[in-house]
Amino acid sequence: MRGIKFPFGYKFENGEVHIVEEDAKIVRRIFEDRINGVTSPKIGAALYAEKIPYFSDSLAKAEDKVMTILRNERYFGADGLPPAITEETYQQARSKMRKKRDDKTAAEHRLIKKMSFCEVCGTHMGHNYSGSGVPRWCCATKDCVNRVPVITEDMYKNAISTILNSVVKSPKLLNVKSILTEYEPNDSVEEHERKIAEMLENQPVDAEKVTAEIFILAAERYSCCTFDMTPYITAELKATAKSAELSETVDLGLLQQIADRIVVSADKKISVIFKNGKRITYKENDTNE
Incomplete structure (x- = not known):
């Protein structure tokens, strides 16, 4: 053991x-x-x-x-x-x-199911009941390894709520590495740079033509930039998490605001993938060796 x-x-x-x-x-x-x-x-x-x-x-x-x-x-x-x-x-x-199972709760439950995927085959996680009436989660694909053993309702929602509570308590967990701007010049940029250099060597300099060429070069350089919006998305997610409160149950409103999907791996680890790509996997912290 x-x-x-x-x-x-x-x-x-x-x-x-x-x-x-x-x-x-x-x-x-x-x-x-x-x-x-x-x-x-x-x-x-x-x-x-x-x-x-x-x-x-x-x-x-x-x-x-x-x-x-x-x-x-x-x-x-x-x-x-x-x-x-x-x-x-x-x-x-x-x-x-547990909250009362009214129409609103039923709609929220459908949201969790809609966001839940098997990481092995990519299929939605299914929600059903055992022979004894116990609600459970498993992959909807018949032959997938995540079909059995199943995950109980309490285990599944406990994992999700624990992850959400962790980012509410510490929004910095949502931080990810990213590059704000990446610039990679192409052949067209190099050609315009060469052309401007030649124009400046010829005396007298035609200022009007050089200025026009500089504007063209600026547009070409801009098109070679790749902008990463991840830092802005992360800041927004952290602000949302910071304003939320700890919840005994899954805060489905918060889940919808900051999470992209929920995935279950082959070894039954449950993870939440956030809208900035950050992945947080549930780890049971109420344990002793």
């Missing part, structure tokens, strides 16, 4: 995964507080204020870790881990985090 990561509240010892009871009490408290109507940011703030080690890095990280814990199905026994809470407790807490 070396190299496998486990959520906060678990440890690997003597060949088995065990619950760390002291940490599990905090996990249960988080779920109970959420069921009782306390928001994730407030729960995180309380844990940070109490200087509980796992939540003591920063206030923002504490809030983020609480959100991740509340979305993690492994706490009620998924993936074979010993359950720290019941599935009923998990679902009660999740119900507090």
